[in-house]
Amino acid sequence: MAESLPRYDRRQTYQWNYEQPPPPVEIEIPPMAGEWSFCGRRVSSPLGIAAGPLLNGGWCLYYASLGFDVVTYKTVRGVERECYAPPNLQPVSCADLHGGESRLPASETMQGSWAVSFGMPSKSPDVWRADIEQTRKQLPGEKLLSVSVVGTVQPGWGLEDLAQDYARCAKWALDAGADCIETNFSCPNVATCDGQLYQQPEAARVVAQCVRQSIGQTPYLAKIGHVASADEARPFLESVQEYVDALATTNSVAATVADSQGNLMFERQKRGICGAATLEASLAQVAMFARHIQDMQADVTLIGVGGVGAWAHAARYLAAGAEAVHLASAAMVNPLVGIEIRRDFSASAV
Ligand SMILES: Cc1cc2nc3c(=O)[nH]c(=O)nc-3n(C[C@H](O)[C@H](O)[C@H](O)COP(=O)(O)O)c2cc1C
Numbered sequence: 001m002a003e004s005l006p007r008y009d010r011r012q013t014y015q016w017n018y019e020q021p022p023p024p025v026e027i028e029i030p031p032m033a034g035e036w037s038f039c040g041r042r043v044s045s046p047l048g049i050a051a052g053p054l055l056n057g058g059w060c061l062y063y064a065s066l067g068f069d070v071v072t073y074k075t076v077r078g079v080e081r082e083c084y085a086p087p088n089l090q091p092v093s094c095a096d097l098h099g100g101e102s103r104l105p106a107s108e109t110m111q112g113s114w115a116v117s118f119g120m121p122s123k124s125p126d127v128w129r130a131d132i133e134q135t136r137k138q139l140p141g142e143k144l145l146s147v148s149v150v151g152t153v154q155p156g157w158g159l160e161d162l163a164q165d166y167a168r169c170a171k172w173a174l175d176a177g178a179d180c181i182e183t184n185f186s187c188p189n190v191a192t193c194d195g196q197l198y199q200q201p202e203a204a205r206v207v208a209q210c211v212r213q214s215i216g217q218t219p220y221l222a223k224i225g226h227v228a229s230a231d232e233a234r235p236f237l238e239s240v241q242e243y244v245d246a247l248a249t250t251n252s253v254a255a256t257v258a259d260s261q262g263n264l265m266f267e268r269q270k271r272g273i274c275g276a277a278t279l280e281a282s283l284a285q286v287a288m289f290a291r292h293i294q295d296m297q298a299d300v301t302l303i304g305v306g307g308v309g310a311w312a313h314a315a316r317y318l319a320a321g322a323e324a325v326h327l328a329s330a331a332m333v334n335p336l337v338g339i340e341i342r343r344d345f346s347a348s349a350v
Pocket of ligand 1: 050051052053074075116118120148184186223250251252274275276278305306307308326327328329330
């Protein structure tokens with residue numbers, strides 16, 4: 001069954017995959033008993049899809065039909081942006097990553113982790129706004145549609161302009177029907193400052209405040225990247241805690257990748273490594289933020305992202321202090337992973 005379900009085809013282009021969202025499936029979804037919430041909203045499970053794999057509304061509806069209760073519409077921009085040239089998903093062969101690694105060997109086959117290199121492409125706002133509106137209408141009422149947005153630096157812009165751009169996209173997404181807004185504060189694949197706001201607490205504060213003003217009380221998440229130390233985590237949290245409801249962590253762990261001849265790929269630049277190899281680092285990061293949140297008595301929840309491919313992983317995130325877990329790589333490779341997690345959850349509860 002797993003083999004027969006359609007999924008993202010990494011050997012095809014981004015545009016090809018954009019145009020081929022599989023139709024929703026009719027399949028029995030095992031319930032996850034318990035009380036689950038997401039940014040203050042009740043949900044039927046702690047399972048969601050992170051920003052990225054759901055290229056448009058069709059992909060959101062497909063994964064919603066596969067047992068995911070929060071579906072995140074991939075990061076969109078205020079201007080159209082092309083996808084980087086392939087490879088966009090380059091499997092790598094590596095053990096657990098903790099930051100600072102380089103020259104990861106590329107692999108022919110997916111062994112659980114890959115370098116992600118899309119460059120945050122986006123359709124033009126008129127396209128994604130109309131698509132979000134249609135998607136919210138078709139999504140079952142109890143499921144949440146979260147939309148990830150990012151600002152796009154233009155020549156001559158300062159921080160205030162970037163913040164306004166984030167806020168404008170957030171408001172457009174909200175007006176189109178988004179239940180939650182996520183701002184992407186971390187993309188290791190782009191060189192401009194919009195890629196690394198999570199490492200600039202004061203800039204992140206300006207953006208988060210502007211976004212909050214534009215979306216009112218709507219649940220608001222900030223997506224962050226790998227933080228090297230507890231000392232770095234605290235100033236960021238202090239800067240944004242007044243404005244965000246949740247932090248989604250971790251985007252990826254950045255590293256360079258070498259091809260089979262030993263040459264560095266991606267013009268020798270780092271790429272975000274996503275998937276199984278980031279599980280331990282991301283879990284440690286959730287636990288670290290959970291301690292800070294407790295110390296500061298901050299009203300912020302955590303969404304665990306990174307390397308989840310089984311109920312055992314999700315359970316560890318929940319135990320570390322996350323209120324929900326979001327999957328990307330494992331769900332792209334195996335669309336049935338949500339259903340498998342639900343079955344294993346029920347079996348573990350017996
Ligand atoms: C194909 C793909 C595209 C992604 N695109 C985005 C994106 O547009 N915005 C974002 O915040 N994260 C993006 N990510 C990162 C994921 O949201 C997630 O943080 C990361 O994949 C770690 O989860 P995983 O180990 O389950 O893959 C992308 C990941 C993948 C695999």
